[in-house]
Structures are given as structure tokens and as C-alpha cells.
Amino acid sequence: MKLAKRVSSLTPSTTLAITAKAKEMKDQGIDVIGLGAGEPDFNTPLPIIEEAYSAMLKGQTKYTPANGLLSLRKTICDKLLKDQGISYSPAEIVVTNGAKHALYTLFQAILDPEDEVIIPTPYWVSYPEQVSLAEGKPVFIEGYEHQSFKVTPKQIEEAITQKTKAIIINSPSNPTGMIYTSEELFEIGKVCLKHDILIVSDEIYEKLVYDGNKHVSIAELSPQLKDQTVIINGVSKSHSMTGWRIGYAAGNKELINAMTNLASHSTSNPTTMAQIATIKAYELGDEPVDEMRVAFEERLNKTYDRLIKIPGFTCEKPQGAFYLFPNAKKAAELAGFNTVDEFVKALLEKALVAVIPGSGFGSPDNIRLSYATSQEVLDKALDRIEEFMNAKILG
Numbered sequence: 189m190k191l192a193k194r195v196s197s198l199t200p201s202t203t204l205a206i207t208a209k210a211k212e213m214k215d216q217g218i219d220v221i222g223l224g225a226g227e228p229d230f231n232t233p234l235p236i237i238e239e240a241y242s243a244m245l246k247g248q249t250k251y252t253p254a255n256g257l258l259s260l261r262k263t264i265c266d267k268l269l270k271d272q273g274i275s276y277s278p279a280e281i282v283v284t285n286g287a288k289h290a291l292y293t294l295f296q297a298i299l300d301p302e303d304e305v306i307i308p309t310p311y312w313v314s315y316p317e318q319v320s321l322a323e324g325k326p327v328f329i330e331g332y333e334h335q336s337f338k339v340t341p342k343q344i345e346e347a348i349t350q351k352t353k354a355i356i357i358n359s360p361s362n363p364t365g366m367i368y369t370s371e372e373l374f375e376i377g378k379v380c381l382k383h384d385i386l387i388v389s390d391e392i393y394e395k396l397v398y399d400g401n402k403h404v405s406i407a408e409l410s411p412q413l414k415d416q417t418v419i420i421n422g423v424s425k426s427h428s429m430t431g432w433r434i435g436y437a438a439g440n441k442e443l444i445n446a447m448t449n450l451a452s453h454s455t456s457n458p459t460t461m462a463q464i465a466t467i468k469a470y471e472l473g474d475e476p477v478d479e480m481r482v483a484f485e486e487r488l489n490k491t492y493d494r495l496i497k498i499p500g501f502t503c504e505k506p507q508g509a510f511y512l513f514p515n516a517k518k519a520a521e522l523a524g525f526n527t528v529d530e531f532v533k534a535l536l537e538k539a540l541v542a543v544i545p546g547s548g549f550g551s552p553d554n555i556r557l558s559y560a561t562s563q564e565v566l567d568k569a570l571d572r573i574e575e576f577m578n579a580k581i582l583g
Contacts, residue, residue, distance in 0.1 A: 194321055201313050202548025206532075210542035221569040222542040223557045226362070227430040228510070230483075232465075233476040236427065239468035240461040252460050254452035255444070256283025256436070260463045263470050264436055268419070271394075272408040276438050282447045283458050287392045287422040287435030290447075292318050293454075294418060294437060297446040298353060298386065299324035305388075306347050306355040308339040309550035310513065312362045312390070316550075324353070328550060333515060336504055337364040341375045348379075354386040357406060360393040363549045363556040364513045365506025367397065373406040377413045387417040392435075395426040395477045397508040398485040407438075418443060425509075426477050427469040432462040484510050487559040491566050495557075498574050499581060510560045513546070517553040523580040528553055539576040541569045 203226055210222040243249075255261065261278035268274050284290040291314070299305070299322040307315050308331045316326035329347050331337040344355060357376065359368040368376070380387050387406055394403040407417040422435030437447060451457075488506065495512060496503055500519025503512055520531035532545040532555060546554030559566055 194323075197320065198317055203313060203544050206536070206542050206544050209536065213536075213540075218540065220536070220540045220542055221565060221572065223559075223561070223566075223569055224542050224544050225558045225560045227560060228425065228428040228480060228484075229560050229562070230428045230480050232427065232429050232432070233469070233472065235472060236429070236465045236469050240465040243461045243464040248460055248464060250460060252457045252463060254455075254457050255281070255448040256458055257460075257463045257467075260467050261436075263467045264438070267470050268438060272405045274405065274408050274414055274438075277441075280438055280441050280444050282437050282444045282451065283463060284422075284435045284437065284447075284451065285455055285458050286424060286433040287390070287420050288314060289433070289455070290420050290422070290435045290437040291315070291388070291390070292321070293447045293450050294388065294420070294443075295319055295322040295324060297443065297450055298322075302351055303353040304349060304351045305353060306344060306385075307550075308356070308358075310337060310361070310363050310546065310554065311356070311550050312358060313548050315356055325351070327352070331364070331366075333504060337361065337366045337513070338368060338372065339376075341379045344376060344379050348383050348385065352383065352385055354388050355380060356388045356390060358390040360397060360403065360506075360508025362393065362509055363511050363544070363546070363551075363554075364504070365509040365511050366504065367401050367403060367507040368406075370404045370409060373404060374409050374413075377406055377409060377416070380416055381412055385416075387413070388420065389417050390420045392421055392425050393509040394421065395474070396481055396484060396510060398481070398488055399505075399507065401507040403508065415440065423466050423469050428480065429462075429466070429469065432459070432465060434458055434462050434466045484559065487563055487566060488512075490563060491557075491559050491570065494567075494570050498570070499577050510558055512557045512559065513549075513551075513554050514557070515553050516546075516555045519577060523577060528555060531555075535573065535576065539572045541572050541576075 207224045210220045213220045261281040265276045301323040303324045304327045305319045319326045329343045407414040418439030424430040500522045501514045503514035525531040529545045544556040
């Protein structure tokens, strides 16, 4: 069968590919440690699970509006007002099958062939693929390591053309864990307003911030920036609900209506009982979130301190999310490999540690390690990496 060009050119998710390879080895009885996880290792809080079960018993298992339950959209409005001080109406919210689906639907709604979307690197692996699937053109600008992996207004200005439609800002970032300050966002916002560029603000890791850092939404900085921004968020990371598949977009009513119309012809609606569970998640407040965040911060501090002592690794300390994104170029060279991708392959096959190569994020000198697992497992993985490096260096 001849496949459509739009899927023939797709590259598989690097994260899922490594995770699948590690699982295959585990299934063969090999003791592989996987540090590729893009989800919290905590279970969904029990009250959320109980709310979904109760909803099913009450018969709340039928279709909902394509843009989600009105009660959930009102709850999301309350959440945005409480957390970011931004006022939205339910008509400015569309609930989707995860934040990934919100992004996919957004690009389908806004992009015509050859429209350009500015994507800072390192980037989450699905951004460029989703833009391409909408027949748009990804335009990459480099968030250099010496800039803490963040891009500057000058870089953005230089990348803008007559075809530029949007820019993606992911803060806290996957894969780097870095956070844009309000001052940095405001300056970026001025450039976007000047050129009438839509700001796609991916805030899925907003609750997972550490060491006194604060998440700021660019939409909260001024009424003009709110009008120029579409917020992408959800409960996957904040409430450990990755499998429940509930995300949302908040933005201009006309845009949200277009996304709703598109969703009505593709997914009908997000899962009903998962929507009801999400209302409960937001009603619980930040207590279950804080418990998880504190655990992640402890793991970050311990794992970071150990990692930077291993020969060849340097690392900007993350401020949020649950990933470390060290530069492993020197480590690869010390171990006798030409590329970091080759080094990652050897770590999996010889050290039995699965990490994600930075090439999948547009940053080939780096690797991504998730600390969304127990400290015991993290320590064991670092022991293996250190032993592998020492053996290679000492011959």
C-alpha cells in the first residue's frame, strides 16, 4: 500500500523507541534500568480514581460536548484565575485528549502549507512533527547551553519572515527543565506582538518547579499578551494522570471554536469519566502535587550532584520538570565513541542503562535522563554509568 506523504516522512518518537527497546530487553530477562520515562512514577491520587469510578457507577459514561464538559471548562477557568491571575470564559477553553492532542489540533487549525512555526531547540520531540503534519514548516533557533538552553528576543527577531505564524515556548522545558523568567518572557512577548505572531505556551510542567523558582505564564504579563497567546496544559504531569489523557487549550474564542470544530470530526470528545476525574483533581488543590514535587526535588538534587562527578559530563541544573539534560559529548569521546548516539547505544547494551539521546530533541551533544523513578534505581543507574566510564577510560 502506498502511504500518504504526511506519514511516510514521520520519524518515530525517540523517547518511545528507546523505551520500547529497553522493555524488549527486560522481557528477555535482562536487568535494564530505564531512565527514559516521560511520566511520574506516582499513582494517580486515590480520590481522583474514586471519583472516576463513582461517575461510571452513576452512568456518566456517555458523550460530552466536543470541547468538554461545561463543568470542567469552568473548573479550568477557576484554576487559571487562581494560579495565573488570568480570566477566561468557558468558551475560551477546549478540553482535549491530552496536551499533545491540544497541540496537534492547534496546528491543524492555524497552519496553511508553508506557514512557519519557530521552535527553540532543544525541543520536545513531537513539536516539529506536528507542525509538518499540518503542512507547516518548523524553523529552529538554538537555545545555547551558555544561555541556559533559552532563546533571546534577538534570535527570534532574526528568524521571523513573512510566513511566520507562531512560536512555541515550553517553560518549564522538556527536555532541559529550564524556566523563562517573567522579564525574559515579556521581552519575547514584545517581539511577538510587534510581528503579530501567535505564542504557543506549553505549560504542562508548570507545577513541577524547584529551588525557589516560579513558573510564569507569558499570558499573565499583559492583556495584549493574553490575546496573543494560547496556553496548552493538562493534568498528565501535575497529577500523575498521563494515561487519563486530559489536556486543554485556553485562548482566543475564534481559535478555540475552530479547534472544537476540528475535534468534533476527529475524536468526538475526551473520555467522559476522565473529565470528571479532572474536576476532582483541580478541586483537591496542590497538596498531592506538592508531595510529588518535593520528592522530585530531592531526587534532582541528589542525582545532579552525583552525575556531574562522573568523568565527561557537564550539566546545567534544571529548575523544573523531571529531567536532567547533561552534555555528554566529552563522555562519549572519553569512552571512544564518535557520537553521543553511539554512546547512548553502548550504555543500553553494555551498561544496561536506557537514556534518551539528545539528537531526538535537536541537541546531539546531550542526553536526557528522567528522575521520575526511585532514588534507589537512580543510584544504581549512576553506579553503572560510572563503572562503564571508568572501565572505558582505564582500558
